[in-house]
Amino acid sequence: MARTLSMMAAINEALDQEMSRDPTVVVLGEDIVGGTGSPGEDDAWGGAMGVTKGLIHKHPGQLIDTPLSESAYIGAAIGAATCGLRPVAELMFVDFMGVCLDQIFNQAAKFRYMFGGKAETPVVIRTTCGAGFRAAAQHSQMLTPVFTHIPGLKVVCPSNAYDTKGLLIQSIRDNDPVIFLEHKNLYDHETDVPEESYAIPFGEANIAREGTDVTIVTYGMMVPYSLEASETLKGEGIDVEVIDLRTLSPIDLDTVFESVEMTGRLVCVDEANPRCSIASDVAAAVAQEAFGSLKGPVAMVTAPHAPVPFSSALEDLYIPSPERIADSVRRTMGAHPS
Amino acid sequence: MSDEIVPILMPKWGLSMKQGTLSSWLVEEGSEISPGDEIMDVETDKIANAVEASDGGLLRRRVGMAGETYPVRALLGVLAPASVPDSEIDAYVASFKAPVAEETDDEETAPLFLDLPVGRIRYAERPGDGIPVLLVHGFGGDLDNWLFNIDSLAEAGPVVALDLPGHGQSVKSVAAPSLTTMTDAVIGLMDSLGVARAHLVGHSMGGLVAGRTGIDRPDRVASLTLIAAAGLGEEINGAYLDGFVSAASRRDLKPALVHLFADQALVNRSMVEDVLKYKRLDGVGAFLEALRDALFPGDRQAMHIADDLAAIGCPCHVIWGAEDAIIPASHAGALEGATVIDGAGHMVQMERATEVNRLILSWTHG
Numbered sequence: 001m002a003r004t005l006s007m008m009a010a011i012n013e014a015l016d017q018e019m020s021r022d023p024t025v026v027v028l029g030e031d032i033v034g035g036t037g038s039p040g041e042d043d044a045w046g047g048a049m050g051v052t053k054g055l056i057h058k059h060p061g062q063l064i065d066t067p068l069s070e071s072a073y074i075g076a077a078i079g080a081a082t083c084g085l086r087p088v089a090e091l092m093f094v095d096f097m098g099v100c101l102d103q104i105f106n107q108a109a110k111f112r113y114m115f116g117g118k119a120e121t122p123v124v125i126r127t128t129c130g131a132g133f134r135a136a137a138q139h140s141q142m143l144t145p146v147f148t149h150i151p152g153l154k155v156v157c158p159s160n161a162y163d164t165k166g167l168l169i170q171s172i173r174d175n176d177p178v179i180f181l182e183h184k185n186l187y188d189h190e191t192d193v194p195e196e197s198y199a200i201p202f203g204e205a206n207i208a209r210e211g212t213d214v215t216i217v218t219y220g221m222m223v224p225y226s227l228e229a230s231e232t233l234k235g236e237g238i239d240v241e242v243i244d245l246r247t248l249s250p251i252d253l254d255t256v257f258e259s260v261e262m263t264g265r266l267v268c269v270d271e272a273n274p275r276c277s278i279a280s281d282v283a284a285a286v287a288q289e290a291f292g293s294l295k296g297p298v299a300m301v302t303a304p305h306a307p308v309p310f311s312s313a314l315e316d317l318y319i320p321s322p323e324r325i326a327d328s329v330r331r332t333m334g335a336h337p338s
Numbered sequence: 339m340s341d342e343i344v345p346i347l348m349p350k351w352g353l354s355m356k357q358g359t360l361s362s363w364l365v366e367e368g369s370e371i372s373p374g375d376e377i378m379d380v381e382t383d384k385i386a387n388a389v390e391a392s393d394g395g396l397l398r399r400r401v402g403m404a405g406e407t408y409p410v411r412a413l414l415g416v417l418a419p420a421s422v423p424d425s426e427i428d429a430y431v432a433s434f435k436a437p438v439a440e441e442t443d444d445e446e447t448a449p450l451f452l453d454l455p456v457g458r459i460r461y462a463e464r465p466g467d468g469i470p471v472l473l474v475h476g477f478g479g480d481l482d483n484w485l486f487n488i489d490s491l492a493e494a495g496p497v498v499a500l501d502l503p504g505h506g507q508s509v510k511s512v513a514a515p516s517l518t519t520m521t522d523a524v525i526g527l528m529d530s531l532g533v534a535r536a537h538l539v540g541h542s543m544g545g546l547v548a549g550r551t552g553i554d555r556p557d558r559v560a561s562l563t564l565i566a567a568a569g570l571g572e573e574i575n576g577a578y579l580d581g582f583v584s585a586a587s588r589r590d591l592k593p594a595l596v597h598l599f600a601d602q603a604l605v606n607r608s609m610v611e612d613v614l615k616y617k618r619l620d621g622v623g624a625f626l627e628a629l630r631d632a633l634f635p636g637d638r639q640a641m642h643i644a645d646d647l648a649a650i651g652c653p654c655h656v657i658w659g660a661e662d663a664i665i666p667a668s669h670a671g672a673l674e675g676a677t678v679i680d681g682a683g684h685m686v687q688m689e690r691a692t693e694v695n696r697l698i699l700s701w702t703h704g
Contacts (some may be wrong), residue, residue: 198620
């Protein structure tokens with residue numbers, strides 16, 4: 001356990017170990033090998049972010065470079081999943097999901113239901129999400145709520161390298177389609193990661209920090225931001241509990257309710273746009289199920305209802321910051337707006 | 339500066355500990371301290387425990403403040419004879435530099451691995467002269483169960499602790515695990531390390547493993563210390579075993595783990611998370627089920643070693659926590675001269691580390 005890995009290396013190791021364990025696990029996507037069949041260096045890219053680098057030499061025949069056509073290869077991955085393979089498709093940016101959305105939400109998400117439970121679609125679609133990369137409105141979105149809205153999909157968004165490895169392995173072994181969202185700004189974050197394989201079950205939130213005054217419910221990049229805010233608030237005598245949802249569908253609301261029943265205060269932090277978001281979903285569930293425990297209104301810290309700006313100054317203001325999270329907690333505790 | 343000044347430092351319990359909170363002092367300035375005395379309570383994100391003095395002397399200064407958090411090896415107190423003037427103590431405190439050498443320190447305590455016939459085995463080793471003490475953990479545990487024992491015992495001589503097959507960071511793919519799998523691993527580790535004889539100290543199932551090893555290979559065992567050991571009676575808490583084996587979530591696991599301690603508040607988020615991280619590893623679930631079925635079928639103990647132990651004539655000592663909720667303390671009566679410690683549960687070597695360490699040392703190095 002003394003070994004640390006970055007989130008990117010944890011993804012690579014999870015894919016490596018699962019391809020070794022199960023020959024039906026295949027990985028496909030744009031440039032994930034780096035020009036198979038074309039002249040030039042093999043394994044030059046490892047995908048847009050370099051995540052799959054090195055895997056082709058360990059698992060020849062289990063990785064496929066695809067044409068630049070998401071609708072074609074995401075459809076192929078879903079079809080292959082219904083026929084006995086366990087494909088892991090890499091899609092560069094979640095923002096590109098629009099061109100292959102029919103394959104995902106009308107086909108993959110519906111097969112089990114429409115074929116009377118007889119069809120299984122064990123496909124994983126790995127993709128990157130989130131702002132902060134100066135990549136403008138079409139490469140920076142946090143579309144977690146879009147997929148969470150669709151029944152039949154499982155939605156995962158890890159916050160650290162340990163969870164990433166265990167959740168990706170669980171995603172590959174799961175018999176339903178999984179949308180696996182990797183935050184670009186977390187790729188270099190390191191934690192202790194066991195060398196052995198392990199799976200983290202879906203629908204089990206992690207209490208990233210224990211506290212008694214306020215509950216923050218969040219996921220992804222907002223987990224380290226919320227922990228940073230909690231450290232600041234600790235110095236002010238405010239003891240914050242931070243719940244990392246880890247999976248958005250299924251969602252572990254029991255852990256949220258238990259925490260809010262203890263603290264009586266809830267701040268939902270979500271990098272996604274605010275309307276119909278994870279934050280609004282959790283806020284509504286707590287209002288329905290744990291209203292009697294609340295000592296004050298539920299607060300939300302989210303991006304504004306606007307596209308991600310290209311201006312770096314505006315982008316920095318757009319993303320919820322540790323300072324904004326801390327301010328929201330202070331107001332929830334009864335402080336006047338600062 | 340006087341070399342009669344001895345610092346009291348924040349201890350380092352295990353690899354991951356970076357800092358600790360000094361919860362409270364247990365001794366006043368001006369009091370005379372003997373090695374082994376409990377001098378303060380320290381809490382980490384993983385566990386709380388009393389700190390034993392490693393040196394004796396007059397406590398001249400409490401540098402650490404109760405409630406404050408300090409890095410590992412920070413100066414918390416100063417021991418010095420009354421003849422050392424206050425000004426010299428002031429100067430010592432002001433100029434104190436924590437013994438750094440973090441790198442070499444990590445190397446010393448980094449996990450080690452050996453490839454045995456059963457597979458890869460992790461162990462920890464503290465060097466020294468004489469017959470080593472070999473620590474064997476219980477069902478579902480690992481060598482970190484000896485967090486509060488290994489360094490204290492190492493002050494008297496060499497110590498080895500291992501992760502049994504299927505546990506900790508040792509091999510998980512073990513077909514049909516049995517008591518023999520475990521005793522073979524203990525002897526195999528001793529062979530690989532060139533240890534001819536050892537003082538075996540086993541906790542819970544590890545006590546059964548240690549005892550069985552002593553019965554099978556009396557030539558390899560200098561003494562036995564069985565702590566809350568299996569193998570000495572019929573009963574075992576089946577609900578605990580089932581809960582531990584089947585739990586896949588924090589919510590299910592915590593109600594099982596609290597049975598391990600008399601002070602159930604010791605079971606915090608971090609401890610539950612560490613056990614969950616172990617249980618999530620591939621192969622662990624099937625291994626634990628198979629081992630439970632082999633050793634504790636139908637919530638009874640299948641293996642009994644008390645009669646054989648009495649016959650081999652090897653020095654054999656027994657320690658139990660009076661409030662043990664896993665294996666009843668009445669089993670301590672199966673062998674003569676058992677020590678039952680009040681106010682402690684199944685993890686008595688953690689909850690009453692000072693006393694357990696003193697007992698073990700009195701038997702192994704007394």
